[in-house]
Amino acid sequence: MSSSAVGVDGVKPKRFFGSSSSSSHRRHHYQDSRSPQRQRHHHSGRHSTQSHSVMVDSEDRSGNENLTSSPIPATKSHTRGRSANGALTSPPSSSPLPLHPNPPALSHNVRLFSKHSNNTANVDGPTRKMMLRKGVGPVVKRAIDDLNKAIKARELRIAAITNACDEFDHWDEEKHSIELGLNAANVLSQLLSMTDDDDEIRMICAALEMIYRSSHDSICKSFADIGNTLVPLLLRLLERCETGGVRFADVSIMNITKVLLYFSRVPKLRVMLTRQQGMIDAIVRISFSILNPDCRIFRMKVLANLANAEDNRLPLYEHHGLIDSILKVANLDLCDSVREYAATVLMELASLSAIQVPMTNDDRLLSTLVKLMASDDTFETREYATTALQNLAYAKDNRIRLTSYNDGAVLEGLKKTMTKDKNEKARLRAAGALMNLACDDTAERMGVHDGLLVALADVSTSDNSNDVQKRATLALTKMAGSISSQMACYIILLDALVKAASSENGASLAAVFRAKAKLPENRYAMAQYPGVLECLANIISSNSYSYKDRENAMRSIVHLSNANANRRLMTNRIVLDMLVKSASITKVEEASIRDSAITALQRIATDIPNRKIMARHDGLIVAIAKATERESKIERPRSHSSKDQAQKHLAKPLLMSLLLEL
Numbered sequence: 072m073s074s075s076a077v078g079v080d081g082v083k084p085k086r087f088f089g090s091s092s093s094s095s096h097r098r099h100h101y102q103d104s105r106s107p108q109r110q111r112h113h114h115s116g117r118h119s120t121q122s123h124s125v126m127v128d129s130e131d132r133s134g135n136e137n138l139t140s141s142p143i144p145a146t147k148s149h150t151r152g153r154s155a156n157g158a159l160t161s162p163p164s165s166s167p168l169p170l171h172p173n174p175p176a177l178s179h180n181v182r183l184f185s186k187h188s189n190n191t192a193n194v195d196g197p198t199r200k201m202m203l204r205k206g207v208g209p210v211v212k213r214a215i216d217d218l219n220k221a222i223k224a225r226e227l228r229i230a231a232i233t234n235a236c237d238e239f240d241h242w243d244e245e246k247h248s249i250e251l252g253l254n255a256a257n258v259l260s261q262l263l264s265m266t267d268d269d270d271e272i273r274m275i276c277a278a279l280e281m282i283y284r285s286s287h288d289s290i291c292k293s294f295a296d297i298g299n300t301l302v303p304l305l306l307r308l309l310e311r312c313e314t315g316g317v318r319f320a321d322v323s324i325m326n327i328t329k330v331l332l333y334f335s336r337v338p339k340l341r342v343m344l345t346r347q348q349g350m351i352d353a354i355v356r357i358s359f360s361i362l363n364p365d366c367r368i369f370r371m372k373v374l375a376n377l378a379n380a381e382d383n384r385l386p387l388y389e390h391h392g393l394i395d396s397i398l399k400v401a402n403l404d405l406c407d408s409v410r411e412y413a414a415t416v417l418m419e420l421a422s423l424s425a426i427q428v429p430m431t432n433d434d435r436l437l438s439t440l441v442k443l444m445a446s447d448d449t450f451e452t453r454e455y456a457t458t459a460l461q462n463l464a465y466a467k468d469n470r471i472r473l474t475s476y477n478d479g480a481v482l483e484g485l486k487k488t489m490t491k492d493k494n495e496k497a498r499l500r501a502a503g504a505l506m507n508l509a510c511d512d513t514a515e516r517m518g519v520h521d522g523l524l525v526a527l528a529d530v531s532t533s534d535n536s537n538d539v540q541k542r543a544t545l546a547l548t549k550m551a552g553s554i555s556s557q558m559a560c561y562i563i564l565l566d567a568l569v570k571a572a573s574s575e576n577g578a579s580l581a582a583v584f585r586a587k588a589k590l591p592e593n594r595y596a597m598a599q600y601p602g603v604l605e606c607l608a609n610i611i612s613s614n615s616y617s618y619k620d621r622e623n624a625m626r627s628i629v630h631l632s633n634a635n636a637n638r639r640l641m642t643n644r645i646v647l648d649m650l651v652k653s654a655s656i657t658k659v660e661e662a663s664i665r666d667s668a669i670t671a672l673q674r675i676a677t678d679i680p681n682r683k684i685m686a687r688h689d690g691l692i693v694a695i696a697k698a699t700e701r702e703s704k705i706e707r708p709r710s711h712s713s714k715d716q717a718q719k720h721l722a723k724p725l726l727m728s729l730l731l732e733l
Contacts, residue, residue, distance in 0.1 A: 211250055214238040218258045228262065232274040235259075239281035247285035251293045255282050260301045263308075269318040272308060276326040283333040290337050298334070298343070305330060306349040313360045321363055328369040335376035345383045351390045358396035364406045371400070371412035378419035387416075388426050398439050407449045414443050414455035421462035431469040437476055444501075445484040450494040457488055457500040464507035474513045474520075482508075482520045489543065490526050495536045502530065502542035506549055514553030518560030524550070528567035532574035544576045551583045556593045562600065569602040573609075578616045581607070581623035588630035598637035604628075608649035611664070618661065625653065625667045632674040641675050642684045647691060654694040669698055673725045686732040695729065698722035 214235045221231040239250060250256075256279065263275045279301075283290060305327045312320040312327070331350075334340050344350060354374045357367055374397075377383050387393055401413035417440060421430055430436055443456035460481065463469050473481045482505075489501035505527070509517060517523055527550075530543040547567060554564050572580045584607060587593045597603050610616050610624040628646070631637050653668035672695070676682050685691055699722040 211238060211246070211255075212253055215250070215253050215255045215258055218255070218262065222258070222261055222265065228266070228271055229274070232262070232271065232278060236274060236278050236281065239278055241281075242284060244284065244286050247282050248289040250282045251285050251289045254296075256293045256301070257297055260297050260304065264300075264304055269323075272317075273319040273323050273326075276305075276308070276323045276330070280326040280329045280333075283330050285333075287337045287339075290333060291339055294334060294337075294340055294343075298340070299347075302331070302334070302344065302347045303349065306347065306353055309353055310349070310356075313356060313362070321366070324362065324366050325369070328366055328373065332369050332373050332376070335373045338380065341377050341380035342382050345377050345380070345386060350377075351387065351393060355390070355392045355396045358399040364409070367400075367404065367406060368408045368412070371409050371416070375412045375415045375419070378416045381423065384420050384423040385425060388420055388423075388430075394433070394436070398435050401439050401443060407447075407452070410443065410447060411449050411452040411455070414440075414447075414452045414459070418455040418459040418462065421459040424466065427463050427466040428468050431463050431466070431472050434476075437473075437481065441477075441480050441484040444497075445487055450497070453488065453492060454494050454497040454500060457485070457497050457504065460485065461500050461504035461507060464504045467510070470508050470510055470513050471516075474508055474516045479516075479520050482517060482523060486520075486523050486526050489530055489539075495539065498530070498534065498536065498539045499542055502527075502539055502546055506542060506546035509546055509549035509553065511553045514550050515558050515560065517550055518554050518558060518564060524560065524563050524567040525570075528570040531571040531576060537576070540574060540576045544571055544574070544579065547571055548580060548583055551580075552586065556590075556596055561596065565597065565600045565603060569600075569606045572606050575615075578610060578620040581610050581616075581620045581627065584627040585623040585630070588627040591634070594631050594634040595636050598631045598634065598640050604631070604641065604643065605645050608645050612649045612652055618664075622664055622667075625664050625671075629667050629671050629674070632671045635678070638675045638678045638681055641671075642681050644688075647685065647688045651688070651690045651694045654698055655690075665698075669695070669721050669725070673721045676725055676728055682728055683732045686729040692726065692729055695722050695726045699726050 214231075217227070217231040218235055221227040235255070239247070239255070241247075259275050259279050259282070263272065263279075266272060266275070283293075285293075309324060309327045311317055312324045317323065331344070331353075334344050354370060357370045362370070374387075378387055397413050397416055401410055401417070404410055404413070417436070421427060440456045440459050443452050444460065445453075447453050447456070460473070464473055485501045485504050489498050489505065492498050492501070505517070505523075524547070527543045527547040531540050531547060534540050534543065551564055551568060554561060568580055568583060571577045572584075584597070584603070588597055607624045607627050611621050611628070613621075616624075628641075628650075632641055650668045650672050653664050654672065656662070656665040656668075672685070672691075676685055702720060702722050
């Protein structure tokens with residue numbers, strides 16, 4: 072599958088509850104470019120060209136998201152302490168890396184401004200139009216020209232960078248596009264590669280963060296121009312700041328991370344950014360570097376965006392230490408938003424079919440997802456963890472493993488989420504995961520899990536969301552199709568089916584009853600179980616159900632009447648009222664239901680003690696008399712089979728047998 076998906080014989084991640092990044096299940100892209108003070112830390116509004124991965128099995132394509140998801144050698148997890156602010160900490164793994172000894176040259180197409188930069192001949196058309204519309208060209212160009220001059224005059228740098236920061240510090244996307252179009256990033260990159268001064272590094276990184284608050288197109292153009300030079304430089308600086316000995320380290324780390332975040336917001340750049348040397352290593356360090364909460368949030372946002380690209384998922388999963396780092400953060404980080412983005416990364420990875428099986432075989436990963444799904448304080452975190460499990464459940468090879476893991480821990484977590492979570496989407500994903508898990512190999516294990524069948528029945532009738540009700544009903548239907556009368560959970564299943572069938576979404580369960588009643592070994596238990604006959608009679612008698620559902624219910628009654636032991640039970644008032652009403656149907660299009668009702672009455676009457684009860688039942692003889700009259704008027708061409716002829720002569724012998732009892 073592609074991006075995230077939700078499956079029904081597996082609920083595929085909706086790439087969410089169906090398909091890859093191109094699927095319908097949305098995927099968050101963490102594209103918020105604002106500072107923590109100006110934005111919410113969660114990604115609820117994240118919608119890029121791709122959508123979340125949610126996988127749903129091929130049986131359920133309605134309401135789909137794409138729930139999608141070899142073994143990779145386990146890597147050692149970090150065992151570090153925690154700082155007072157909740158950051159994961161550990162001693163630095165290596166000494167600080169120095170800056171590149173020889174500043175890398177800018178790419179051949181980088182245009183630095185000369186002292187005559189007021190000339191606009193080297194400005195592209197779109198930038199020139201924006202400059203004229205905004206009226207900011209001369210001021211911005213002067214600031215960039217001063218930076219250009221400062222490249223060769225160190226004493227001018229601080230003043231030039233300070234003035235540039237004053238000019239660049241705004242949230243006007245078009246103005247930032249002008250700044251990038253005038254090659255401000257090129258000049259700043261050159262300055263950054265030439266300095267070792269901590270204060271200059273801090274200010275240049277701040278200026279870069281400001282100008283990249285730009286549009287995707289402008290960021291793309293700038294990345295194509297200097298990305299292969301700027302990104303490695305920023306990554307080296309990031310590691311140097313994290314390993315100590317740099318003043319203003321927190322500020323520089325924040326601004327570098329936000330620049331990387333702005334790059335990762337652009338779908339076209341995600342694969343190229345992931346392949347930059349040191350990019351994934353920088354993310355791995357989140358689990359042991361001493362970072363403040365905002366830095367950790369932005370670092371995880373970068374990873375979430377990178378994982379949104381399908382081509383990145385396998386390299387990310389296989390990178391040594393990354394999964395360990397994500398799991399450590401997801402389990403131990405005190406910041407809600409960091410755990411939320413960690414859950415999102417796991418959801419995105421779980422949508423890639425190539426790694427769904429090895430992910431499921433990782434005990435630490437499963438335990439982390441169950442913990443986040445069942446007990447995290449954040450709505451979104453619980454939703455994404457549940458979607459990850461739904462994606463993993465889409466792979467048929469994972470279903471036995473998921474249902475048996477830790478004595479049913481996954482099943483218990485899904486049941487709890489489906490019945491108690493206040494987040495509708497989390498409940499929907501949980502029901503979808505259960506639907507994905509249901510198959511012949513897992514039905515009995517799921518059926519005997521304490522309270523699971525009852526929970527599905529309850530949700531199918533009482534959940535506030537109609538979508539959740541439908542998904543729970545589908546899950547119950549799949550399980551019912553694989554549970555036989557020899558299984559210990561069969562009686563529990565009948566109770567669940569009776570309860571679920573009473574909901575507006577439960578009419579489809581009539582097909583399940585028909586399939587069960589068709590097997591002779593099931594008939595006695597079904598008819599004997601309280602409520603089954605009444606449930607079927609209610610479906611047949613009600614006009615709120617479709618013709619197909621009513622026909623399925625009637626065929627169930629006919630099948631049950633074939634068992635000798637059931638016929639006495641079927642003379643109860645509710646069943647006979649329904650059969651009388653059905654036998655009196657005059658609509659030609661519902662003739663099948665009418666004929667089946669007469670067949671059921673005839674079979675019930677084969678037990679002689681039943682005839683007296685039937686003969687005295689209000690309206691029954693009248694209905695059979697009308698059926699007899701109708702049969703006598705029907706022309707019977709010779710082409711009709713003997714079976715058809717027998718069906719058309721059922722009413723008369725039935726009527727005669729009942730009249731004898733009066």
